[in-house]
Amino acid sequence: MCLQTNCPVCNTPVAEAFFVLTDVPVICNQLWPDDDAARNAPKGDVELCVCETCGFIWNRAFDPQRMQYAPGYENALHFSPKFQVFAEDLAEGLVERFGLHGKPIVEIGCGDGHMLDLMVQKGVASATGFDPSMKDVASPFTERDGVSICPEYFGVQHLDQRFEAILCRHVLEHLDKPLKLAQDIRQVIGERDVPIYFEVPNADWMLRAVSMWDVIYEHVGYWTAPSVTTLFERAGFEIVSVQEGYGDQFLMVEARPAAPDPTAVGPGVDAVVQSARSFGEAANAELKLWRSRLSADAGRTVIWGAGSKGITFANALGSGADTLAAMVDLNTRKHELIVPGIAVPVVAPEKLMEIEPDLVLISNTQYQAEIEQQVRDLGLQPDFAVIAG
Numbered sequence: 424m425c426l427q428t429n430c431p432v433c434n435t436p437v438a439e440a441f442f443v444l445t446d447v448p449v450i451c452n453q454l455w456p457d458d459d460a461a462r463n464a465p466k467g468d469v470e471l472c473v474c475e476t477c478g479f480i481w482n483r484a485f486d487p488q489r490m491q492y493a494p495g496y497e498n499a500l501h502f503s504p505k506f507q508v509f510a511e512d513l514a515e516g517l518v519e520r521f522g523l524h525g526k527p528i529v530e531i532g533c534g535d536g537h538m539l540d541l542m543v544q545k546g547v548a549s550a551t552g553f554d555p556s557m558k559d560v561a562s563p564f565t566e567r568d569g570v571s572i573c574p575e576y577f578g579v580q581h582l583d584q585r586f587e588a589i590l591c592r593h594v595l596e597h598l599d600k601p602l603k604l605a606q607d608i609r610q611v612i613g614e615r616d617v618p619i620y621f622e623v624p625n626a627d628w629m630l631r632a633v634s635m636w637d638v639i640y641e642h643v644g645y646w647t648a649p650s651v652t653t654l655f656e657r658a659g660f661e662i663v664s665v666q667e668g669y670g671d672q673f674l675m676v677e678a679r680p681a682a683p684d685p686t687a688v689g690p691g692v693d694a695v696v697q698s699a700r701s702f703g704e705a706a707n708a709e710l711k712l713w714r715s716r717l718s719a720d721a722g723r724t725v726i727w728g729a730g731s732k733g734i735t736f737a738n739a740l741g742s743g744a745d746t747l748a749a750m751v752d753l754n755t756r757k758h759e760l761i762v763p764g765i766a767v768p769v770v771a772p773e774k775l776m777e778i779e780p781d782l783v784l785i786s787n788t789q790y791q792a793e794i795e796q797q798v799r800d801l802g803l804q805p806d807f808a809v810i811a812g
């Protein structure tokens with residue numbers, strides 16, 4: 424395997440990984456029709472490194488060739504009320520701060536166009552999104568006048584597109600060459616003063632909270648304030664603000680074009696490096712604890728919540744996963760499909776009456792009380808435990 428041992432942002436070589444997960448599903452939300460297919464699902468290793476120069480964290484074992492999405496990929500966006508409020512405030516704030524009333528904007532990696540629709544609602548003249556995954560896919564968010572999605576990658580070939588701001592949300596973490604995208608965008612902007620807004624999962628938060636099950640193969644990069652600052656300053660932007668939002672889980676960057684500074688480094692790198700080392704120690708201890716707890720006499724175990732967190736957790740258990748009978752989920756589209764790697768079925772809550780689990784692991788703390796009640800209402804009395812992190 425070819426390891427990416429030089430930092431993709433600043434090219435500093437890094438000697439060792441601080442956190443390793445082996446043989447995790449390459450696409451953890453992709454469920455499979457039968458056991459064999461699930462067992463043979465593409466797997467890869469995660470070897471997280473931290474750059475001591477710029478604070479960027481990346482999976483040096485990431486192989487972009489493996490990222491092939493197949494039918495069965497479950498990527499439905501369930502907008503919680505909390506997310507809806509966040510997105511509306513964001514759109515309104517961007518229109519105000521960037522002075523975008525009556526102006527055209529573009530979004531790179533727009534998904535189904537939810538944010539494009541909000542931006543037009545908040546006053547921009549038009550919002551054009553670019554996203555190759557939207558080829559032949561219909562979306563309810565493109566019905567409003569001014570909203571459109573171009574199902575291809577955004578690049579220098581779109582120089583003729585009119586735009587007064589560029590948005591890009593939850594894209595950078597998937598790129599093994601993030602500097603290239605930032606430089607391409609800078610080239611497209613040219614001499615004009617076009618502001619940009621980037622949003623990524625906040626790795627500073629992930630490290631602080633030891634949220635180890637947010638580490639998934641699909642994310643090659645984990646962005647911190649210093650690394651994202653380094654990226655944009657080197658590509659030719661001046662940072663306006665880097666803020667944490669959405670319960671500190673997102674990092675939100677606003678920047679404007681400037682002259683590139685090829686040696687720039689954002690402040691706060693030492694704290695990130697320290698924080699990464701602590702995360703590695705805590706996460707490894709946690710993993711060891713779960714493995715011994717579940718391989719010891721745990722009886723039949725189920726995990727409630729067949730999302731990426733629960734699926735990554737189950738696959739990281741190794742032989743500890745032998746006691747795992749099923750994963751429970753409320754999403755009916757997942758039922759009777761098989762989890763990649765460990766190959767256990769996803770079932771409806773009622774199935775627990777047949778399984779009679781001894782232990783129910785809860786993958787989302789937020790719903791703990793609700794889930795425990797639901798299980799007791801089925802007449803069952805298992806132990807409960809929350810998958811922390």
Ligand SMILES: [Zn+2]
Nearest residue numbers: 430433474477
């Ligand atoms: Zn670096």
